[in-house]
Amino acid sequence: MGDDAGAVRSAVLSLHRATGLPMVFGGALNGRDRLRITELVGNTTDSLSGLVVRQGNGLGGKAMATGRPGWVSDYPRAATISHDYDRPVGREGLLSIVAVPIVVRRQVRGVLYGALREPLSLADRVVTAAVQAARDLEQDLAVRDRADEAMVRYGGHAAPPGPGTEASATAAARWEEVRAVHAELRDLAERVRDPATRDRLREASLRLAAAGRLAPPAASGDPAPPAGPVLSPRELDVLSYVAIGCTNAEAAQRLGLLPETVKSYLRSAMRKLDSHTRLEAVSTARRAGLLP
Template sequence: MDVRSSEGRPAAPVPGPGGDAGAVRSAVLALHRSTGLPMVFGGALAGRDRLRITELVGGRTDSLNGLVVRHGNGLGGKAMALGRPAWVSDYPRAATISHDYDRPVGREGLLSIVAVPIVVRRRVRGVLYGALREPLGLADRVVGAAMQAARDIEQDLAVRDRADEALTRARPEAVEAAAASAARWEEVRAVHAELRALAERVDDPATRDRLLEATLRLAAAGMPEAKDGPGPDARVPDERAPRPVLSPRELDVLSYVALGCTNAEAATRLGLVPETVKSYLRSAMRKLDSHTRLEAVTAARRAGVLP
């Protein structure tokens, strides 16, 4: 599904720091899928005190596409300034915000709007919006979904920032070697996920078992005792710790999460619905004693169940 402007053409992204616009695009799509709101939009910072709206779903006009929102102005600017969500049930009559952007908002006919800032290391990196064209109070479920979408993107951006910083500190030759190694292991992980997905579609039990056995061998390749050395995320396992027992579907989902897939993308590749993928992921996280997607993937690799 492409993020498109109201005229049906792709909305031209304006990259934020480190490509934040791409992350905002994924969050906008995820929020639209999870809430079904008539319009969802957002943007990354385009300067120290302003953001540019570039990602839109459900627009009827082109009035918000490319709009620059300044710190403190309007609903989004207020969310930026406060560093927390803000919402109104009747935008034109709201007394708690400035009305710098009444014209473009009015052209879209938006009345109930929630704006949630994306905050990483106490710095706002963007804003997600969800909106209705009716003067209704937004349900707690909708506001909660918007906040969760922002938290997910914050986690992804924080992980990416740490990786970028680590690479910056490394020597140039080490960076090149690490990049080559990472690329090789990403290919191994992609093959691992594809084999597991293929096994689910095979009717012959013997063939299915052979495919799953191959995935176990790929996972074991990331362990320290492997002939060609461990994968980049491998750690020496604690022999005293019980090995987590993940169901085949939990492992399938983790395999695609490890490749950077969203729940929706993993669902498409596995022939499931996103809510089912989310359920499997939560179960796997509990078994791996993890609180985030990244922790779950890392724990699975340490345990030798993912390459």
């Protein structure tokens, strides 16, 4: 769950900036029915750092068990939760707490907390911000999971088959699916908010593209090949959809751009690739290892 912990860290920081709560913390699952609190902002002690919260226990454990947000305005006296963690919570002086589970594909992956050191009801905007932070994180984790699955399924492919190879039609169709996955990864990268997740998706798409590089690898001792053209992320996004047969209008719809914007990116990519047609640009990009 190391990657989940990093994503929780970003969500904790975002929630703290959005709400200004005195303390925000959270953790990812560390086993099937427990989580470890690893990310804290605004803490004055180490009492909660590394604390293992079991499903059903305390406010966070209840959120894990129900899959729904929960909050209390006076933690030590709350009758709706168990009090397994009163001592570490009391040492930190927390009284009003909200806990929101992070649920991806019906599985709890972690919990985000926000807290006050006063027995006050949390404002609706605070609870809403905590829920939204969890939802954003859920989307990022779901996107990352899809990228990981795509890499497992397609990341090990060699270059696409040439004509005349056995079962070439089937293999070619499968390779087109690889290219479709590559385009989807590029698109997903632009939709996530977490910079680390976005970079990981872009890296995954580059690995897929490199797997289909048409130029043969250099032999040991050969001079390094000259550096290829450098396309911007959006130029590569557009070209990846052109490569699977999309029109400018279709690429614009999938990428959430205006058709004229797509045309502009495509013209810029063609210029960098020294190409005069869309097909030539795609072929050049594949030879350069920019597209699968």
